[in-house]
Amino acid sequence: xxxxxxxxxxxxxxxxxxxxxxxxxxxxxxxxxxxxxxxxxxxxxxxxxxxxxxxxxxxxxxxxxxxxxxxxxxxxxxxxxxxxxxxxxxxxxxxxxxxxxxxxxxxxxx
Amino acid sequence: xxxxxxxxxxxxxxxxxxxxxxxxxxxxxxxxxxxxxxxxxxxxxxxxxxxxxxxxxxxxxxxxxxxxxxxxxxxxxxxxxxxxxxxxxxxxxxxxxxxxxxxxxxxxxxxxxxxxxxxxxxx
Numbered sequence: 001x002x003x004x005x006x007x008x009x010x011x012x013x014x015x016x017x018x019x020x021x022x023x024x025x026x027x028x029x030x031x032x033x034x035x036x037x038x039x040x041x042x043x044x045x046x047x048x049x050x051x052x053x054x055x056x057x058x059x060x061x062x063x064x065x066x067x068x069x070x071x072x073x074x075x076x077x078x079x080x081x082x083x084x085x086x087x088x089x090x091x092x093x094x095x096x097x098x099x100x101x102x103x104x105x106x107x108x109x110x
Numbered sequence: 111x112x113x114x115x116x117x118x119x120x121x122x123x124x125x126x127x128x129x130x131x132x133x134x135x136x137x138x139x140x141x142x143x144x145x146x147x148x149x150x151x152x153x154x155x156x157x158x159x160x161x162x163x164x165x166x167x168x169x170x171x172x173x174x175x176x177x178x179x180x181x182x183x184x185x186x187x188x189x190x191x192x193x194x195x196x197x198x199x200x201x202x203x204x205x206x207x208x209x210x211x212x213x214x215x216x217x218x219x220x221x222x223x224x225x226x227x228x229x230x231x232x233x
Binding site for chain 1: 216221
């Protein structure tokens with residue numbers, strides 16, 4: 001059971017907007033930055049959204065993130081076939097004194 | 111170019127030990143938090159441990175506390191994970207990941223990851 005809660009799956013058609021939620025608590029998302037990672041099949045995870053919702057160089061601007069209270073979300077404003085992957089949220093947890101991840105959301109492009 | 115290359119994975123019997131290494135290059139290794147993250151095949155990511163610059167700040171996930179030891183050698187630009195008393199539940203791909211600059215106060219994000227080292231615990 002992951003500390004951060006994500007839906008196990010999400011889907012959409014090419015060009016569609018899709019959002020993935022990440023729910024936590026005051027000790028993690030409520031007090032710390034949320035990060036998002038993309039993991040393509042058979043590959044290592046890749047940082048998608050960093051601190052202050054910054055996108056690393058090379059990450060398309062169709063990806064964006066937001067946070068409100070103890071929840072966060074990742075948005076993809078125009079799905080492409082290459083976006084089919086697993087997506088994970090993560091944050092530092094002050095109570096556990098460690099990093100906590102969501103269980104991951106498998107995004108399918110229909 | 112930043113590179114993280116893990117080595118030392120393999121098959122080990124329950125109760126056995128294994129040491130993973132992560133060779134870093136392309137950045138000033140000693141300036142960054144470093145982490146280990148694992149992933150059971152077909153499952154999600156689980157954080158294992160973190161280490162600061164001089165190795166005196168090393169929290170662990172409860173599942174590995176007392177059995178795993180993270181360390182680093184800044185002269186060799188290498189991160190280590192000593193794994194003892196291994197069980198089948200430790201079977202996973204182990205990734206080393208670069209955290210934030212120590213001076214930033216933020217131990218995240220994981221902006222670079224290694225390719226992963228598979229550890230299989232089985233008799």
